[in-house]
Amino acid sequence: MSTYEELRRLDLAYVFHPCTLLADHLAKGPTIFSEGKGPYLYDIQGKQYLDCRAGLFCVNVGYGDEEVAQAAYEQMRRVQFVTSFTSFASEPLIELSAKLASLLPEGLSRVLLLNSGSEVNEAAIKLARYLNALEGRPRKNKIVGRKLSYHGATYGIVALTDLERAQAAATPLPSGFLRIDAPYCYRCPYGKTYPACGVDCAWELERLIQREGPDTVAAFLGEPVMQIAGAIVPPKEYWPIIRQICDKYAVWFIADEVITGLGRTGKMFALEHWGVWPDVLTTSKAMGAGYFPVGATVFREEIYQRLLWAAPNPSLWHGFTMSGNPVGCAVALKNIEIVEERGLVGNARRMGERLLEGLKKFEELPIVGEVRGLGLFCALEAVRDKQSKEPLPESIQRAGGLVKMAMDRGLLVRSSPTRNDLAVITPPLIVNEEQIDFTLEVIGDSLQALQRQLS
Ligand SMILES: Cc1ncc(COP(=O)(O)O)c(C=O)c1O
The missing domain is CATH 3.90.1150.10 (Aspartate Aminotransferase, domain 1)
Structure with missing residues (x-):
């Protein structure tokens, strides 16, 4: 077994740590x-x-759960890889998709399995843009996010992540991404106080859609509880107002439940606290629980049906070698079972x-x-x-x-x-x-x- 000092030397000589201040790392070591x-x-x-x-x-x-490790081991021995491209499937892929659909309301049931939070959010955006283009609305492609949001670090989605440090290496960013203020009541961007404010930060979405033109806005993407400015929980009216505005302007509401999905907030999905559902729900972290990278973009069956009829033989090109990997699916099924049974x-x-x-x-x-x-x-x-x-x-x-x-x-x-x-x-x-x-x-x-x- 190597000592800390040996490993520290090797780390500083060979490892590149992402999302890490490099000078600080050199000074303090791993x-x-x-x-x-x-x-x-x-x-x-x-x-x-x-x-x-x-x-x-x-x-x-938690760490070191025997049941999860066993589920991964058994699936690895049975078959560790089956692609989900070209109609190939494995039992856990199908069972996990059906399981996720069963946790969500009827109709929010079409499941695309991927590997990370960034991938599932990008899938949602691509789907919105692709369907609008196929249905003859190529201009309806703008995606609205919020200040202080985190949605991922890959090239597309980083445009919606409001973190200079994350965007620096991706500049120039892809176009068509806009932002409204966050519902950060403690430091209200409008200097107002809830409830007298009338939840103005939510109504800003409507003003922005009107300014840009509803025929140019495809989707709004938001985390039910925001991460990077520290657990920002919007007031009770917030998500119902967002839902109402999205419906009014035929703008998709995409909920980023990458952190909040599968129980973290005390409901299976955080939006249950507000009693509304999105058109597309993304989730990831708790699915793999750190045992395997896995995530899901779940969208309305109605969207799937529209996609089917929008072109003679459409396909969404948003898949990766490891998308829907059977070991990841078996691990996620076990994690969901543990969440339910315990x-x-x-x-x-x-x-x-x-x-x-x-x-x-x-x-x-x-x-x-x-x-x-x-x-x-x-x-x-x-x-x-x-x-x-x-x-x-x-x-x-x-x-x-x-x-x-x-x-x-x-x-x-x-x-x-x-x-x-x-x-x-x-x-x-x-x-x-x-x-x-x-x-x-x-x-x-x-x-x-x-x-x-x-x-
Ligand atoms: C709300 C939210 N969405 C998306 C992501 C991106 O997930 P990943 O790092 O797995 O790509 C994160 C990561 O922290 C997140 O907190």
Whole structure:
């Protein structure tokens, strides 16, 4: 077994870490994890961490689950590869498609299986543009997203991801992507207050469609709960208004449930909290739960029927060698079974309530601006000044802020890609009361330490 020092040297010599600040990495070196069990990760020196990042919001059933490993092993032995192109299929591919359809309302039932969140979102966009073109509306191709959104990093979808750092390497970006403001009530882009605002940020979609011309807008794409600015949960009217506007202008509503799908918010799909359904729903992370890359773009059967009749023999060219891989499908079927049989959606709701209630108490502290969340998707926004909502000083953020302090104390939470004073807390859905209480204790201690640094 290599020592940390040996591996560190090799990492710095050979590894290129994506989405990583390269100079910072050279200075501090890698954190090397060598084992995982349940909600815990262990680094190579044997230190235990409670992983309240769930990897990257994906390890919902926890690490090292024997049943998932067994499902993958058995499928690998039976047949590890069958393409989903050219009418080929495997049993798990068909069973997983039918299973996903059974979790969604009737009619939202046509399933395209892919490998990642970026791929499933790009599929949705391509489908919208392709069908409009086939049906004689080639100008109806613009896709509307939101500021502060994250939808992926591949060349097409990165145009909708509102992160300069992500877009820098893809510039010039593909055209036809627009944005409206996010429903970020704590820092309302219009300086308004809910509910007096009338949820103006949702109505901005209608104004934008009118400005651009409804015959040029194909789809609106949004995460039900937003990630990069930390668990932004829109007010109860928001998604019904978006649904209404999309219907009025024949604009597709595409819901990016890449993080929220399969239980994270305390419902199987987050939009259930708002009682609306999209035309296209994408989901990915919890399907593979970190055991295998897998994702799905699920769209209305009516869209499929239109596609069938729009050309003599249409096909959507959005597939990859590993799309619908049988091992990935077997793993996803097992993960969904675990979510259902172990009652993880209910657990996410109960543990989420305990977590949010505990975090809310920190709002009394002078450095906590806001705590927000839904189910096991929570965030805490630290500030220098409660009144002005000024973020923590750059020096503290550069040192790693809250996230680093929690990590030192054995807790992994995720910062926003641009702010280390914003902690996003997303434990695996198997988390228990004791682990939630540990999370609260560590965050409390870290906030005290942060406060001392400020004063
Ligand atoms: C909401 C959302 N959509 C899409 C993606 C992209 O997923 P992937 O990294 O698997 O391509 C992410 C990734 O974090 C995400 O959070």
